[in-house]
Amino acid sequence: MLEIRGLSKSFGGVKATDNVSLDFADGSLTAVIGPNGAGKSTFFNLITGALRPDAGQILLNGVDMAGKTPPEIVRNGIGRAFQVASIFPSLTVEETMLAAVCADQRRAGVTHRRFPLAETRDRAEHAMELLGLASKRNRTAATLSHGDQKLLDIALALVLDPKVLLLDEPTAGMGTEERWRMIDKVRELWEKQKITVVFIEHDMDIVFKIAPEIVVLCYGRILATGAPDAIRRNEAVIEAYLGSDDHAGAVA
Amino acid sequence: MTELQAGQGAQPLEVARIDARPQRHRDLLIALIAFVVLALLPVLFGSKQLLDFVIRCAAYGLFATSLNLLVGYTGLISFGHGMFFGLGAYSFGLMMQKTGVPIPVAFFATLAMTFVVAVVIGAICVRLKEIYFAFVTLAFQMLIHSTILSWQSLTGGDQGLRGGIPRPPFLGIDLSNHLHLYVASCALLVIGLFLMRQIAQSPFGYTLRMIRDNATRASFIGIDVWRAKLAIFVLAALFAATGGMIMALFVSGAYPEFAYWTMSGEGIFINMLGGVTTFLGPMVGTMLFLILNDTVTRVTEYHGIVLGIVILFFAIGLRKGLMDFVVEWFAQRRSEERG
Numbered sequence: 001m002l003e004i005r006g007l008s009k010s011f012g013g014v015k016a017t018d019n020v021s022l023d024f025a026d027g028s029l030t031a032v033i034g035p036n037g038a039g040k041s042t043f044f045n046l047i048t049g050a051l052r053p054d055a056g057q058i059l060l061n062g063v064d065m066a067g068k069t070p071p072e073i074v075r076n077g078i079g080r081a082f083q084v085a086s087i088f089p090s091l092t093v094e095e096t097m098l099a100a101v102c103a104d105q106r107r108a109g110v111t112h113r114r115f116p117l118a119e120t121r122d123r124a125e126h127a128m129e130l131l132g133l134a135s136k137r138n139r140t141a142a143t144l145s146h147g148d149q150k151l152l153d154i155a156l157a158l159v160l161d162p163k164v165l166l167l168d169e170p171t172a173g174m175g176t177e178e179r180w181r182m183i184d185k186v187r188e189l190w191e192k193q194k195i196t197v198v199f200i201e202h203d204m205d206i207v208f209k210i211a212p213e214i215v216v217l218c219y220g221r222i223l224a225t226g227a228p229d230a231i232r233r234n235e236a237v238i239e240a241y242l243g244s245d246d247h248a249g250a251v252a
Numbered sequence: 253m254t255e256l257q258a259g260q261g262a263q264p265l266e267v268a269r270i271d272a273r274p275q276r277h278r279d280l281l282i283a284l285i286a287f288v289v290l291a292l293l294p295v296l297f298g299s300k301q302l303l304d305f306v307i308r309c310a311a312y313g314l315f316a317t318s319l320n321l322l323v324g325y326t327g328l329i330s331f332g333h334g335m336f337f338g339l340g341a342y343s344f345g346l347m348m349q350k351t352g353v354p355i356p357v358a359f360f361a362t363l364a365m366t367f368v369v370a371v372v373i374g375a376i377c378v379r380l381k382e383i384y385f386a387f388v389t390l391a392f393q394m395l396i397h398s399t400i401l402s403w404q405s406l407t408g409g410d411q412g413l414r415g416g417i418p419r420p421p422f423l424g425i426d427l428s429n430h431l432h433l434y435v436a437s438c439a440l441l442v443i444g445l446f447l448m449r450q451i452a453q454s455p456f457g458y459t460l461r462m463i464r465d466n467a468t469r470a471s472f473i474g475i476d477v478w479r480a481k482l483a484i485f486v487l488a489a490l491f492a493a494t495g496g497m498i499m500a501l502f503v504s505g506a507y508p509e510f511a512y513w514t515m516s517g518e519g520i521f522i523n524m525l526g527g528v529t530t531f532l533g534p535m536v537g538t539m540l541f542l543i544l545n546d547t548v549t550r551v552t553e554y555h556g557i558v559l560g561i562v563i564l565f566f567a568i569g570l571r572k573g574l575m576d577f578v579v580e581w582f583a584q585r586r587s588e589e590r591g
Binding site: 048069074075079080082086087088090091100107109111112116156157 | 451454455459468469470471474475476479
């Protein structure tokens with residue numbers, strides 16, 4: 001269980017995250033939405049240690065992650081993928097996966113053995129199969145399509161066996177078809193892996209279709225939380241973000 | 253990401269699937285063959301000039317290849333790596349002159365001293381990125397160079413360590429004998445290259461590649477980037493110091509130029525000549541550099557101009573080092589053949 005308690009972060013006089021408290025149940029799938037500048041990415045950055053919170057707690061199964069470094073937080077079970085695919089351009093897909101498993105097994109500093117280590121193969125293979133990247137194992141990351149780079153970014157987080165997976169706009173920069181393929185993949189992963197998934201998304205059709213739970217952020221605060229039906233009829237959300245109630249019947 | 257890394261990443265070529273079999277034995281075999289071939293050179297050619305050339309190759313090659321562990325594998329452009337070459341030469345020379353300990357003791361004591369200095373300097377430098385890292389390493393180099401110049405009673409100041417370095421025989425090896433020195437230099441070169449190759453091809457070597465490509469992402473898969481950078485900074489310093497010791501034995505002294513910024517500049521130049529994307533690139537660059545240096549110096553006193561033109565040719569003409577160019581050319585041909 002991931003519990004956020006009174007999380008706050010300011011940049012100068014701007015409160016990017018303002019006393020946010022939320023619970024993400026084990027195995028839940030939650031979408032975080034909100035207008036630009038709502039503090040969604042800052043919220044992820046705080047949870048994953050990219051930023052230090054000014055106040056608050058980030059409890060993962062009761063252990064406070066606030067103030068820990070990204071490697072410590074990753075090792076505790078919170079993985080993330082980025083808005084712009086964050087990969088290793090010169091490594092192949094397979095090398096990327098194998099090296100990530102090495103890091104997760106605390107063998108990133110091993111110098112007396114040759115890469116790849118035999119004991120890292122199964123997990124790397126599994127992650128590549130899961131994300132549909134096995135056929136591209138020998139391609140360098142830089143030569144992959146945008147969609148495959150995003151998948152590789154997710155695979156990098158997933159191969160570490162996280163308890164919580166944070167996806168920052170997994171469909172950013174994709175065409176309509178590719179977008180739906182990606183989100184189907186996210187849903188499939190969530191169902192197969194039984195992990196807690198929290199994702200930021202701007203496409204409301206996608207959000208309302210796949211997310212059982214939605215959190216709406218606005219100016220760093222929680223504007224609303226709840227099921228899709230409740231969110232799309234919430235007056236405050238319509239006024240601040242959705243703009244109209246067109247989405248009410250957009251997606252069943 | 254630097255242009256260099258972008259270039260590496262942008263290669264539209266499929267790379268061969270990773271071979272799961274350990275390749276260490278193959279490298280060991282290559283190292284042994286290389287050593288035997290080098291050891292046989294005096295028998296086959298007997299030219300003192302050639303032996304001198306190989307000894308200098310050993311000193312510069314270890315230095316340049318260790319610099320490539322930082323530049324090519326980790327993306328840390330050090331402008332101060334020469335300080336460890338100088339430190340190795342001076343520590344070893346002074347220890348031999350002042351204490352009279354056996355050579356192996358002085359060798360390992362120098363490595364221990366380099367280790368301590370590299371940990372202290374590295375702990376400060378590797379927190380910084382890109383140009384800041386480059387200039388702080390340069391600043392430390394200038395600090396060490398200034399110390400060498402001003403501490404005349406110990407280092408001999410701008411005259412260097414005078415009076416020669418004593419080289420008492422040990423285990424039947426007499427390093428005052430030119431042939432013995434040659435074989436010992438070759439052994440150190442081959443062992444050093446083998447160890448660096450092992451580092452580059454180990455899981456740690458891939459950790460370094462990840463840090464070079466995307467340090468932020470590396471930290472988000474659980475890698476302690478600072479610690480990894482510090483580790484490679486220290487390891488590279490140890491190999492550079494070994495190069496310095498070979499040079500000190502060769503010239504039987506140590507000079508401030510060994511720790512001057514031009515030494516680091518030459519290291520960067522060698523890496524540009526040979527290329528940084530292949531393990532042996534710096535070694536090829538070393539040979540090219542020394543050949544160029546020796547021939548051009550004989551022809552004209554304006555050798556700097558000629559070397560500058562060569563740099564421009566590689567930087568602007570090829571836009572890569574010689575080995576990078578050759579490897580890429582072969583890969584391109586292979587991929588064309590495959591259709």
